[in-house]
Amino acid sequence: MNNIEKRWWKEAVVYQIYPRSFNDSNGDGIGDLKGIIQKIPYLKELGVNVVWLSPIYQSPNDDNGYDISDYRQIMTEFGTMEDFNQLLTLCHQAGIKLVMDLVVNHTSDEHACFIESRKSKDNPYRDYYIWKDPVNGKEPNNWGSCFGGSTWEFDEQTGQYYLHFFSKKQPDLNWENEKVRASVYNMMKWWLDKGVDGFRMDVISLISKDPEYKDGEPGVTGYSSFNVCANGPRVHEFLQEMRQEVLSKYDLLTVGECSGVTLEEAKKYARSDEKELNMVFQFEHVSLDADDDNKWGLKPFDLMKLKEIMTKWQNGLEGKAWNSLFWCNHDQPRMVSRWGNDKEYREASAKMLATCLHMMQGTPYVYQGEELGMTNMPFHDLSEFRDLDSINAYREMVEEKKIMTSEEMLTALRKKSRDNSRTPMQWDDSENAGFTTGTPWIKVNPNYHQINAAEQLQRPDSVFHYYQKLIQLRKQYEVIVYGKYELLDAENPDIYTYSRTLGNEKLLVVCNFTDKEISYQIPEEYRNGECLISNYVEQNSGVLRPYEAFVLHINIL
Numbered sequence: 001m002n003n004i005e006k007r008w009w010k011e012a013v014v015y016q017i018y019p020r021s022f023n024d025s026n027g028d029g030i031g032d033l034k035g036i037i038q039k040i041p042y043l044k045e046l047g048v049n050v051v052w053l054s055p056i057y058q059s060p061n062d063d064n065g066y067d068i069s070d071y072r073q074i075m076t077e078f079g080t081m082e083d084f085n086q087l088l089t090l091c092h093q094a095g096i097k098l099v100m101d102l103v104v105n106h107t108s109d110e111h112a113c114f115i116e117s118r119k120s121k122d123n124p125y126r127d128y129y130i131w132k133d134p135v136n137g138k139e140p141n142n143w144g145s146c147f148g149g150s151t152w153e154f155d156e157q158t159g160q161y162y163l164h165f166f167s168k169k170q171p172d173l174n175w176e177n178e179k180v181r182a183s184v185y186n187m188m189k190w191w192l193d194k195g196v197d198g199f200r201m202d203v204i205s206l207i208s209k210d211p212e213y214k215d216g217e218p219g220v221t222g223y224s225s226f227n228v229c230a231n232g233p234r235v236h237e238f239l240q241e242m243r244q245e246v247l248s249k250y251d252l253l254t255v256g257e258c259s260g261v262t263l264e265e266a267k268k269y270a271r272s273d274e275k276e277l278n279m280v281f282q283f284e285h286v287s288l289d290a291d292d293d294n295k296w297g298l299k300p301f302d303l304m305k306l307k308e309i310m311t312k313w314q315n316g317l318e319g320k321a322w323n324s325l326f327w328c329n330h331d332q333p334r335m336v337s338r339w340g341n342d343k344e345y346r347e348a349s350a351k352m353l354a355t356c357l358h359m360m361q362g363t364p365y366v367y368q369g370e371e372l373g374m375t376n377m378p379f380h381d382l383s384e385f386r387d388l389d390s391i392n393a394y395r396e397m398v399e400e401k402k403i404m405t406s407e408e409m410l411t412a413l414r415k416k417s418r419d420n421s422r423t424p425m426q427w428d429d430s431e432n433a434g435f436t437t438g439t440p441w442i443k444v445n446p447n448y449h450q451i452n453a454a455e456q457l458q459r460p461d462s463v464f465h466y467y468q469k470l471i472q473l474r475k476q477y478e479v480i481v482y483g484k485y486e487l488l489d490a491e492n493p494d495i496y497t498y499s500r501t502l503g504n505e506k507l508l509v510v511c512n513f514t515d516k517e518i519s520y521q522i523p524e525e526y527r528n529g530e531c532l533i534s535n536y537v538e539q540n541s542g543v544l545r546p547y548e549a550f551v552l553h554i555n556i557l
């Protein structure tokens with residue numbers, strides 16, 4: 001038996017909702033809380049036991065809610081606090097826990113504290129944010145913002161710069177100030193006392209800044225400064241304090257979005273003695289097809305690299321910390337278009353990718369629409385994008401720096417833009433995919449006539465039902481949750497095969513990542529195994545069909 005403590009959040013499957021694009025109940029073209037309430041039966045049918053809501057707080061929406069102006073109010077477009085209370089109650093009645101997004105590396109520049117802070121150098125809130133004098137009449141250092149340009153914005157009124165790792169409407173909070181930390185903790189308690197079940201913590205690896213503010217390696221985009229700033233000197237101290245002050249008093253799911261996290265750092269954030277967070281999101285696997293210096297540069301998918309990275313994390317955290325498992329979220333393009341095949345093998349490859357991920361050790365996250373095999377959007381031109389990161393990047397790369405041509409950049413955006421996963425959820429084949437009766441805030445993917453929930457719910461072999469089965473298997477077989485992972489056939493460039501072992505039980509997971517037939521022999525010990533799930537109806541021997549995946553279960557004794 002592996003030496004892993006059992007926890008409900010290790011056994012859970014989380015469904016991420018991006019509320020703006022999920023379901024619109026009032027016809028204003030923007031998803032809302034009442035819209036989510038209407039879909040609780042759908043979530044229940046899928047079988048997920050936790051929902052993570054991307055931010056629903058009051059916000060001017062420079063970055064779709066990741067810029068919060070009031071942490072204790074609901075965004076006007078999304079509804080009211082009463083709607084929220086009802087959503088929480090109904091989720092709990094349906095056996096679904098609700099996890100909130102906690103965005104506390106930065107606030108909106110329209111937050112009352114920042115409005116005060118920028119008023120004068122001696123304002124009591126000045127120190128809530130990070131203000132620096134110009135150096136030689138310029139920015140204090142060369143750090144680049146994740147959304148392009150410098151991380152420093154000059155403020156005429158007081159002649160100083162403030163720090164913003166993201167847009168200039170997202171000033172970074174000064175975590176060195178204990179009053180800041182105390183107000184964050186109070187706000188967290190306020191939500192937890194309402195009954196929410198945990199937090200996904202936005203870019204939590206960035207909250208502690210190195211007081212030296214040294215220059216980073218200059219790069220093509222701001223992302224190169226990320227590695228300088230992540231996992232700062234006091235980050236673990238802050239999280240341990242947060243744990244003591246707040247988290248330890250409740251039974252929660254906590255997951256830290258840890259940009260720039262290494263395996264060694266993850267072992268501290270998600271340590272199994274539970275002094276900090278339950279788990280982290282790491283991004284090594286979803287970065288393997290990006291250029292190191294330019295996140296918009298495209299590199300081909302490399303299965304060998306994927307196996308190496310996933311295996312490193314599976315083995316590296318075993319017994320020491322806990323993995324989260326994801327292919328997609330609101331910042332990533334659709335996985336079936338990225339590493340699968342969104343044409344003739346869309347369903348087979350969506351199911352294969354799901355098998356590969358859901359059979360690993362860790363807590364799986366399903367991003368809305370992934371369970372339908374939703375695809376990237378065929379964007380035509382820049383006017384169809386809504387995401388400020390994508391729009392800024394186009395301006396910077398094409399118009400200012402002239403590093404990419406317009407066509408090259410549009411090709412990159414079609415592949416990588418976050419808007420690919422922010423198009424409305426495809427509920428049925430009525431107008432606007434049943435998402436809204438009004439005009440959607442971002443275009444609906446025209447393939448909703450073929451790809452939609454209503455069609456898949458009535459078809460037993462749909463991607464939806466495949467996810468439903470994967471989720472149900474996880475509830476049924478402890479080996480899927482707690483079993484030890486081992487990579488098999490490491491040198492095979494086309495197939496991802498691994499085993500899981502717990503006590504007497506073993507699983508063999510086999511995934512063909514190509515659109516070709518690949519010869520494959522099932523290892524002797526699994527030949528009489530029970531097939532738990534497969535994306536092809538009939539079993540075949542000696543050859544794997546395009547994107548074929550299956551899982552065999554055996555008892556060793």
Ligand code: NOJ
Binds near residue numbers: 067166203
């Ligand atoms: C990470 C979030 O996932 C992303 O959507 C957001 O733009 C940045 N953090 C800034 O909050």
